[in-house]
Amino acid sequence: xxxxxxxxxxxxxxxxxxxxxxxxxxxxxxxxxxxxxxxxxxxxxxxxxxxxxxxxxxxxxxxxxxxxxxxxxxxxxxxxxxxxxxxxxxxxxxxxxxxxxxxxxxxxxxxxxxxxxxxxxxxxxxxxxxxxxxxxxxxxxxxxxxxxxxxxxxxxxxxxxxxxxxxxxxxxxxxxxxxxxxxxxxxxxxxxxxxxxxxxxxxxxxxxxxxxxxxxxxxxxxxxxxxxxxxxxxxxxxxx
Numbered sequence: 001x002x003x004x005x006x007x008x009x010x011x012x013x014x015x016x017x018x019x020x021x022x023x024x025x026x027x028x029x030x031x032x033x034x035x036x037x038x039x040x041x042x043x044x045x046x047x048x049x050x051x052x053x054x055x056x057x058x059x060x061x062x063x064x065x066x067x068x069x070x071x072x073x074x075x076x077x078x079x080x081x082x083x084x085x086x087x088x089x090x091x092x093x094x095x096x097x098x099x100x101x102x103x104x105x106x107x108x109x110x111x112x113x114x115x116x117x118x119x120x121x122x123x124x125x126x127x128x129x130x131x132x133x134x135x136x137x138x139x140x141x142x143x144x145x146x147x148x149x150x151x152x153x154x155x156x157x158x159x160x161x162x163x164x165x166x167x168x169x170x171x172x173x174x175x176x177x178x179x180x181x182x183x184x185x186x187x188x189x190x191x192x193x194x195x196x197x198x199x200x201x202x203x204x205x206x207x208x209x210x211x212x213x214x215x216x217x218x219x220x221x222x223x224x225x226x227x228x229x230x231x232x233x234x235x236x237x238x239x240x
Contacts (some may be wrong), residue, residue: 001052002078004045006096007088012039016091017127026118029108029126034095047083050075055101055144063105065144066167070160072141073148084149087128090142094126102126102140137177147173150185151192162192171203175210187213187222190230198238205238212237 008016016036019025028034053075056064076084083089094102106125109118123129125140136142151162158164166173176191191213195201201209216222216233225233 001050002048003051005047005049005076005089006040006045006092007047007086008036008092008095009039009041010088012037013088013091013127016095017123017129020119020122023110023112023115026108026115026122027110029118029122030103030110034099036095041088047076047089048078053097055098057101058104065147065170066160066164068101069144069148069163069167072144073152076145079145081149084142084145085131085136087131090136090139091127093141094139098141106140133177150177150188153189162189162196165192165195169203172206175207184223186227187230190227191234193227194231194234194238201238209234209237 053071055068055071058064102125106121108121111118124135124138128135128139128142136146147166148160148163151166152159153162156162166176176188191210194209195206213222213230213234222230
């Protein structure tokens with residue numbers, strides 16, 4: 001059963017973000033339940049979510065990014081990319097709905113000597129500091145939805161097979177998505193299908209392939225090319 005998904009108000013998101021300054025502020029991110037004020041936009045929520053959604057809690061064996069991407073994507077099955085570009089949604093989810101998951105996946109160090117790095121960790125993983133691809137792919141919850149959204153394919157028997165390829169290695173994920181090529185779904189799918197067709201490629205080869213395609217974007221307008229044309233560019237590089 002789906003229920004309305006609450007989101008924080010813009011002003012409260014800003015207030016929360018700006019309040020992370022001191023060691024005491026950082027300590028708010030290790031408690032069992034984040035204490036927040038019920039400040040929401042006026043009007044009824046229009047985003048719907050499955051009422052019984054639970055993310056797998058990371059442990060010493062796995063971070064469960066792949067599994068959780070599918071869970072979140074399916075639970076927000078009606079979410080569109082405009083709604084998914086709203087920092088208010090993800091800030092609420094990191095601080096309230098998936099607080100237990102966030103504490104396990106992105107634990108915060110409260111030592112005084114690590115204050116600056118802890119503040120940066122909170123601001124980048126619990127918030128969306130700026131409206132750009134990098135911020136959405138660093139936020140602890142929005143990243144999961146965007147991973148699946150960018151790679152889900154109705155044409156494949158296993159609709160999340162490319163999601164799995166993307167998340168096989170976190171260095172691979174960063175190499176692909178934190179460059180311009182990860183911002184265009186057509187280019188991303190072409191890249192991941194090339195990796196699927198060449199499973200022997202090592203981490204460094206994949207990184208160089210991503211760099212090559214990114215550089216090609218300075219010569220060609222990749223967004224005007226078909227998926228097959230992009231794959232031909234990648235195949236030629238793989239065969240060098």
